[in-house]
Each structure stands twice: as C-alpha cells, then as structure tokens.
Amino acid sequence: MATKGMNLCNVCCLLLYVITAVLAGRDFYAILGVTKSASIRDIKKAYRKLALQLHPDRNPDDPKAQDKFADLGSAYEVLSDEEKRKQYDAYGEDGLKEGHHGSHNDIFSSFFGDFGFMFGGNRQQQDRNIPRGNDIILDLEVTLEEVYSGNFVEVVRNKPIAKEAPGKRKCNCRQEMRTTQLGPGRFQMTQEMVCDECPNVKLVNEERTLEVEIEQGVRDEMEYPFIGEGEPHIDGEPGDLRFRIKVLKHPVFERRGDDLYTNVTISLVEALVGFEMDIVHLDGHKVHIVRDKITKPAARMWKKGEGLPNFDNINIRGSLIISFDVEFPQTQLDDQQKDGVLSLLKQDSIQKVYNGLQGY
Amino acid sequence: MEIIHSVHVFVKSLLFLLLWSKCEGRESELNQVTCGSLVKLLNTRHDVRLHSHDVKYGSGSGQQSVTGVESADDANSYWQIRGKPKHPCQRGEAIMCGQAIRITHMKTGRNLHTHHFSSPLSNNQEVSAFGENGEGDNLDVWMVQCDGIHWERDEAVRFKHVGTDVFLSVTGEQFGHPIRGQREVHGMSAPNQHNWWRSMEGVFLQPSQVPLRHDEL
Numbered sequence: 001m002a003t004k005g006m007n008l009c010n011v012c013c014l015l016l017y018v019i020t021a022v023l024a025g026r027d028f029y030a031i032l033g034v035t036k037s038a039s040i041r042d043i044k045k046a047y048r049k050l051a052l053q054l055h056p057d058r059n060p061d062d063p064k065a066q067d068k069f070a071d072l073g074s075a076y077e078v079l080s081d082e083e084k085r086k087q088y089d090a091y092g093e094d095g096l097k098e099g100h101h102g103s104h105n106d107i108f109s110s111f112f113g114d115f116g117f118m119f120g121g122n123r124q125q126q127d128r129n130i131p132r133g134n135d136i137i138l139d140l141e142v143t144l145e146e147v148y149s150g151n152f153v154e155v156v157r158n159k160p161i162a163k164e165a166p167g168k169r170k171c172n173c174r175q176e177m178r179t180t181q182l183g184p185g186r187f188q189m190t191q192e193m194v195c196d197e198c199p200n201v202k203l204v205n206e207e208r209t210l211e212v213e214i215e216q217g218v219r220d221e222m223e224y225p226f227i228g229e230g231e232p233h234i235d236g237e238p239g240d241l242r243f244r245i246k247v248l249k250h251p252v253f254e255r256r257g258d259d260l261y262t263n264v265t266i267s268l269v270e271a272l273v274g275f276e277m278d279i280v281h282l283d284g285h286k287v288h289i290v291r292d293k294i295t296k297p298a299a300r301m302w303k304k305g306e307g308l309p310n311f312d313n314i315n316i317r318g319s320l321i322i323s324f325d326v327e328f329p330q331t332q333l334d335d336q337q338k339d340g341v342l343s344l345l346k347q348d349s350i351q352k353v354y355n356g357l358q359g360y
Numbered sequence: 361m362e363i364i365h366s367v368h369v370f371v372k373s374l375l376f377l378l379l380w381s382k383c384e385g386r387e388s389e390l391n392q393v394t395c396g397s398l399v400k401l402l403n404t405r406h407d408v409r410l411h412s413h414d415v416k417y418g419s420g421s422g423q424q425s426v427t428g429v430e431s432a433d434d435a436n437s438y439w440q441i442r443g444k445p446k447h448p449c450q451r452g453e454a455i456m457c458g459q460a461i462r463i464t465h466m467k468t469g470r471n472l473h474t475h476h477f478s479s480p481l482s483n484n485q486e487v488s489a490f491g492e493n494g495e496g497d498n499l500d501v502w503m504v505q506c507d508g509i510h511w512e513r514d515e516a517v518r519f520k521h522v523g524t525d526v527f528l529s530v531t532g533e534q535f536g537h538p539i540r541g542q543r544e545v546h547g548m549s550a551p552n553q554h555n556w557w558r559s560m561e562g563v564f565l566q567p568s569q570v571p572l573r574h575d576e577l
Contacts, residue, residue, distance in 0.1 A: 153566070
C-alpha cells in the first residue's frame with residue numbers, strides 16, 4: 001500500500017516537473033508563428049517579416065518592444081540552428097547548452113545590413129554632408145519557381161572595413177587662397193593645399209553571411225538593399241549593397257503580371273473527341289484539365305487562382321491561361337480513310353472565299 | 361522510480377546517438393568562387409586589382425579601357441562571374457577549373473574582352489571592356505585555369521582567353537593623365553608570374569535549395 005502511494009506521488013512529481021519545465025521556457029515556435037515541422041526557409045521567412053514589424057525603432061510607444069524583439073532574436077537563433085533546435089525540441093529552453101551569445105544585432109543585420117535602421121526617415125536626409133562609399137548592385141537571377149514559392153539565398157560578403165591604425169593622415173584636403181604681403185601696398189594671392197589631420201585608418205577585409213529573401217511574387221528589377229554593406233569610405237559611411245532581381249525566362253510558363261501563360265499542343269483526335277491531362281505547376285502540384293467537347297485551335301482555357309501570388313498580398317493569385325493548338329495527322333489518308341471521315345463527320349463543304357488580312 | 365530513471369537514460373542516449381549520426385555537414389561552397397558572384401581580382405605579382413571605368417582607349421580599338429588599380433575600396437573594381445553566351449551557369453554553383461566564363465564589369469555592364477589590337481603602352485594584346493548590358497560577342501569568353509577541381513577563393517588562377525589563347529596579365533607599365541598611376545592590363549601568350557590572379561573582396565553567392573515541391577493536397 002505504501003509503495004503504491006509512493007509511485008503515484010512520483011508520477012505526480014514528474015508531471016509537475018515536466019509542466020513547469022515546459023512553462024519556464026519560451027515557446028519559440030509560437031514567437032515566430034510557425035509549426036513544429038516548419039522548414040528552415042519558413043523560419044527565415046517568418047523571422048524577416050516579424051523583425052520588420054517588431055523592431056523597437058518602429059514601435060517607440062510600446063514599452064515591451066525591446067523584450068518582444070529580443071525574444072524574436074532568441075527564437076530565430078535557436079530554431080535556425082539544426083543542433084540547437086533538436087535540443088530545444090527535446091528539453092525546452094532550459095535544456096539548451098550554452099547561453100545565447102552573439103547579439104541579436106548580428107542576426108538582424110544579416111537580413112537587412114549593417115548600419116542601424118531607417119524607418120520612415122531616410123538616411124539621406126540626416127547625413128547629407130557625410131561622404132558615402134560607393135553602392136554595389138548585384139543582378140540576382142531568379143527562376144519562376146522561386147517567384148512562385150519564394151526562396152532564400154545565402155551570400156558571403158567579404159568587404160574592406162576601415163580600422164584604426166597608428167599615426168596620422170591627411171584628410172579633408174582643399175584648396176585655399178592665401179594672401180601674402182610682398183611689400184607696402186603690394187600683395188600676392190596664391191593657391192595652397194590645406195589639409196586637416198585625422199587618425200590614420202587602414203582597410204582590413206572582413207567576412208559575414210547575409211540572407212537575401214526572394215519573396216513570393218517578386219517582380220523584375222525589384223531591389224533588396226543591405227544598408228552599409230557596400231564599399232567603405234575612409235572619411236565617411238559605407239555605401240549600400242543592393243540585390244536587383246532578374247527573373248529568368250521559363251521553358252513552360254510565361255509571366256504577365258501575376259498571370260501565367262502556357263501552350264498545349266493536342267492531336268486532331270483529342271481536339272475532336274475530348275481529352276484529360278495534367279499540367280505540372282511550378283511547385284510540382286498538378287493542374288487537372290478535362291475536355292469532353294470539341295477544342296478549336298487557339299482556344300483558351302482560364303484557370304483562376306493558378307497564377308503567381310501577388311507581391312503585395314500573397315493570398316491573391318493571378319490566373320493560368322492555357323492556349324491550345326492542334327496538330328494534324330502527319331500521314332496522308334488513303335481513299336478508304338477519306339470515305340470514312342466523310343461519312344463520320346457529316347460536315348458539308350464550305351469553301352467560303354474572303355479577305356482575311358483586311359489591311360494588317 | 362528505477363523504471364523512470366532508466367527510461368530517462370535510454371531516451372537521453374538515443375538522442376545523443378541521433379545527434380551524432382546526423383553530423384553530415386552541408387557541403388560548404390563558402391571557399392569557392394561561384395556563378396553569379398561579384399569579385400575583385402588581384403594580380404598577385406603587381407598587387408593591383410582588375411578595374412574598368414567609363415574611359416576609352418585613345419588608340420587601338422578605342423573601346424572602354426581595362427586597367428589595374430592600387431586602391432581596395434573602389435566599386436569600379438567589381439566584376440560579375442557569369443556563364444558563356446547562351447550557356448547560363450547555375451546560380452551559386454562553384455566554378456570548375458577549365459570552365460569557360462564571362463567576366464562582366466558591374467558598373468558599366470561590359471564584358472572583359474580581348475582582340476587583335478595592340479595595347480597602348482607595352483604593345484601586347486589590348487584588353488578592353490565590350491558589349492552592352494552584359495551581352496557582347498564570343499571574344500568575351502575566358503577559361504579559368506587552375507589545378508584542382510574548383511576555383512578556390514584563396515588560390516591564384518590564370519585566365520586564358522578562348523579565341524586568341526592569351527593570358528590576362530599585368531607587367532607594370534603605368535598610364536598618365538587622366539588615369540595616372542593605373543597599370544596597363546593586357547594579354548600575353550606565355551603563362552608566367554605576371555598572369556596570376558586571386559579573388560579578394562566580393563559578394564559570393566551560395567547555392568540555394570530548390571524551392572519545395574509538393575503534390576496536390
């Protein structure tokens with residue numbers, strides 16, 4: 001009897017322990033708004049979207065903004081790392097081995113760039129007089145599959161960074177006019193190069209990883225800027241790195257806005273008696289087509305919702321427009337087949353003569 | 361009590377085993393030059409970076425000039441690595457030794473190019489930047505010559521022109537005004553110490569996962 005009571009007590013204690021253990025840690029999946037089976041790409045996408053929303057600079061009136069933002073950073077740090085995620089899934093937050101090192105700033109800047117942030121106010125407005133390094137523009141080729149489903153591109157940026165060096169250097173050099181007196185009433189004006197003295201800098205190469213998101217529905221020529229990841233300027237700020245999207249041509253689908261166009265060639269028999277087929281879409285799902293009536297050449301079928309997601313609202317999709325063309329039999333018909341066709345189709349001879357061009 | 365404890369130990373050791381076995385590292389392209397990347401190319405003998413700008417040669421073909429510069433922070437020294445004409449390479453894929461590529465100047469969209477004209481200072485073969493928006497002609501193609509399988513970022517390689525068989529080189533001759541101090545870049549037929557180039561600063565694209573494919577729900 002005593003042992004039974006003891007076992008029950010143990011089970012209760014264990015249950016209590018598990019519950020408190022789970023409650024004590026944060027729910028990283030909930031913070032990111034993803035399911036437990038989310039892929040690494042889903043996690044990156046969720047982080048990027050929420051980071052823009054929850055950044056403290058964007059929520060100056062919310063006293064909890066810093067905490068929410070810090071939670072987001074921790075959640076991403078754990079769930080984006082295979083090993084840490086496994087540990088977290090098994091043991092909760094307390095089960096994670098080391099504490100979180102690496103500030104949230106590192107994670108944030110790998111998605112958006114280095115140089116603080118500009119919400120609303122442009123950095124151009126603030127720092128008009130500070131010289132800026134060159135911008136770098138990289139043409140990023142993307143496939144239509146990536147436009148449909150989205151993707152992330154990891155990029156290693158190796159860039160020169162200005163670091164302090166011993167000694168001084170000349171900076172802010174400019175030409176100035178100097179007036180010297182040669183004698184009573186006689187002056188001479190000369191042009192002189194005048195420089196200030198600044199701490200010496202040298203350029204050191206450093207490397208970091210950046211995450212570029214190819215958002216669903218992205219359009220040609222759209223740009224993803226990474227602030228401060230461009231070329232440095234010894235006397236000022238670094239320029240920006242911009243990824244310019246170039247959507248590649250696709251062998252099957254043609255894009256027009258959010259709509260997709262494709263062509264299907266069917267046989268004359270299929271055009272007359274009907275057919276059933278699947279078109280494999282950009283993410284592998286099949287679009288089923290059934291025809292039981294006659295399909296004329298240049299006939300079009302409109303499939304709503306089977307186009308591309310709209311960039312501004314991915315819940316809206318364009319349409320897939322399918323154009324059919326008909327392939328006639330390659331071999332000539334013999335007399336018997338010709339009689340057969342005449343009797344089957346029962347179409348009278350037409351032979352209408354008219355001007356089909358009308359000036360075009 | 362003992363049962364719970366042993367189960368706990370069992371689960372722990374199973375997890376440990378799982379973590380250990382799944383230690384296949386992702387094939388890292390972090391050290392290779394990949395298709396679509398922007399790079400600065402340093403001539404290792406003369407310590408200058410391959411460079412171009414909106415300045416035309418005053419002789420030879422009169423096309424846009426290509427030089428070597430000492431500075432490390434000029435955006436006009438960035439070149440994009442692309443496939444041959446009509447043969448695009450897969451974004452993020454490491455460039456192989458022996459592969460034919462185009463080297464496109466980022467700022468002006470012109471391709472590294474050479475042809476049978478004499479270079480202005482040394483009378484070697486003139487190297488220019490040619491084309492519009494990344495499209496030129498088939499004298500824009502260069503072969504990456506290196507030992508090993510892939511073009512490694514920290515190794516020096518040679519660029520051999522497909523068509524005239526010269527190597528991209530610098531021998532130290534300097535221009536005067538308006539591009540004072542910049543070195544002449546030209547093509548030379550012999551492989552030697554003057555035609556080694558190393559990738560330096562840049563934006564290196566990593567290979568991406570193919571977007572998820574799923575069957576109809």
